Amino acid sequence: SLKGKIALVTGSTSGIGLGIARQLAAQGTDLMLNGFGDAAYINDLCASLAEEFKVRVAHNGADMSKPAEIEAMVAAAEAEFGRVDILVNNAGIQHVSPVESFPVERWDAVIAINLSAVFHGTRAALPGMKARGWGRIINIASVHGLIASVNKSAYVAAKHGVIGLTKVTALENAEGGITCNAICPGWVLTPLVQKQIDALAANKGLSIEDAGRELLSEKQPSKSFVTPEQLGELAVFLCSDAASNMRGTALTMDGGWTAQ
Numbered sequence: 001s002l003k004g005k006i007a008l009v010t011g012s013t014s015g016i017g018l019g020i021a022r023q024l025a026a027q028g029t030d031l032m033l034n035g036f037g038d039a040a041y042i043n044d045l046c047a048s049l050a051e052e053f054k055v056r057v058a059h060n061g062a063d064m065s066k067p068a069e070i071e072a073m074v075a076a077a078e079a080e081f082g083r084v085d086i087l088v089n090n091a092g093i094q095h096v097s098p099v100e101s102f103p104v105e106r107w108d109a110v111i112a113i114n115l116s117a118v119f120h121g122t123r124a125a126l127p128g129m130k131a132r133g134w135g136r137i138i139n140i141a142s143v144h145g146l147i148a149s150v151n152k153s154a155y156v157a158a159k160h161g162v163i164g165l166t167k168v169t170a171l172e173n174a175e176g177g178i179t180c181n182a183i184c185p186g187w188v189l190t191p192l193v194q195k196q197i198d199a200l201a202a203n204k205g206l207s208i209e210d211a212g213r214e215l216l217s218e219k220q221p222s223k224s225f226v227t228p229e230q231l232g233e234l235a236v237f238l239c240s241d242a243a244s245n246m247r248g249t250a251l252t253m254d255g256g257w258t259a260q
């Protein structure tokens with residue numbers, strides 16, 4: 001059980017981040033959520049998670065493209081709950097375009113949110129973890145941290161960077177109770193991927209269902225989506241004592257994508 005631990009999960013108002021937050025809360029962690037959404041949605045989300053799992057839940061709306069806001073969010077979590085034991089760097093965006101037409105502003109945004117925010121969050125959370133001698137930093141990379149696909153230059157560059165940063169963070173803390181690891185999901189059906197399915201459907205004149213099947217069959221041998229719940233269970237395992245010597249690794253959960 002992770003009862004009494006405090007988890008800060010970035011980008012947890014949707015998709016994978018929310019799935020991870022739910023599985024952590026199911027083990028008893030209190031939650032600092034982060035991510036966009038209107039005030040009513042976020043209030044309901046916090047109240048329903050608190051009710052379902054009997055844990056404390058707060059939300060901080062820091063924009064992960066803004067270093068000062070990330071630092072302030074970690075400070076706010078420490079002020080609200082006393083500490084941050086588990087940091088899940090999950091917030092991320094995608095933009096799909098060939099290199100020569102990739103909008104410069106989108107490149108900067110993807111690198112800021114998918115890569116630099118991992119550094120800023122880690123930097124802010126580590127001193128408290130070191131003071132207490134225990135911490136778990138879990139970075140949500142991607143299969144695209146290990147291999148590439150066309151038209152995803154910024155995303156692939158950022159995710160490869162996240163895996164490098166994961167290794168450095170793990171090594172700098174290799175003695176003691178703080179571990180840092182990356183999770184590399186394949187396709188997960190979230191709003192981030194739904195946009196790519198909708199684009200495929202429009203381009204090829206397919207139904208949404210057929211476009212989803214085509215997206216999977218191109219890359220993911222299992223032909224089924226990985227779920228946020230499954231990724232949450234992997235995050236829970238990384239927080240356990242059994243995982244205390246997993247350090248600096250990049251764990252795939254990708255339906256066989258990178259086995260090919």
Ligand code: NAD
Pocket residue numbers: 010011012013014015016017034035036037061062063064065090091092093113114140141142143184185186187188189190191192193
């Ligand atoms: P999603 O769009 O469902 O959720 C993204 C979350 O990040 C939301 O809560 C959103 O509000 C938040 N967010 C976005 N920009 C932000 C910003 N500037 N500041 C604060 N919060 C921000 O996406 P998802 O699919 O759940 O992706 C989560 C992570 O998983 C990302 O890092 C993504 O690259 C990674 N990932 C996703 C897949 C997939 O197939 N969906 C596969 C591999 C890796």
